[in-house]
Amino acid sequence: MVAAYDKLKIELEQQRSQLLADLAEERSQAESGMGYGTHQADDASLAYDQAADLSFRRNSERLLYQIERALTRMEEGTYxxxxxxxxxxxxxxxxxxxxxxxxxxxxxxxxxxxx
Ligand SMILES: [Zn+2]
Structure with missing residues (x-):
């Protein structure tokens, strides 16, 4: 592996753990029922919150996937x-x-x- 990639690998691994932590936190909030019927929030802001959560999760999951692919390519030598x-x-x-x-x-x- 090219020596310059060592730093990039560390960076990718850090980004991956950060994303995993973010997603785990986001998921536990969703599972604890925040925003789902326990509070009488008005529909518009509730829908907005859920849409924002969803797009956050999609972006994070897509990025996480790309980071994992990059780490795999490093192992395969095609990075x-x-x-x-x-x-x-x-x-x-x-x-x-x-x-x-x-x-x-x-x-x-x-x-x-x-x-
Ligand atoms: Zn090209």
Missing amino acids: GICRQCGKPIDLARLRAIPHARYCMTCASHEESQTG
């Missing part, structure tokens, strides 16, 4: 290689986004395709 064109991803880009799967060029293509 830092663009999934699209097979070229090495710029280290500056990996430092900014440690779980990046595509190089800058392919990522901009991807974004324009998926919106």
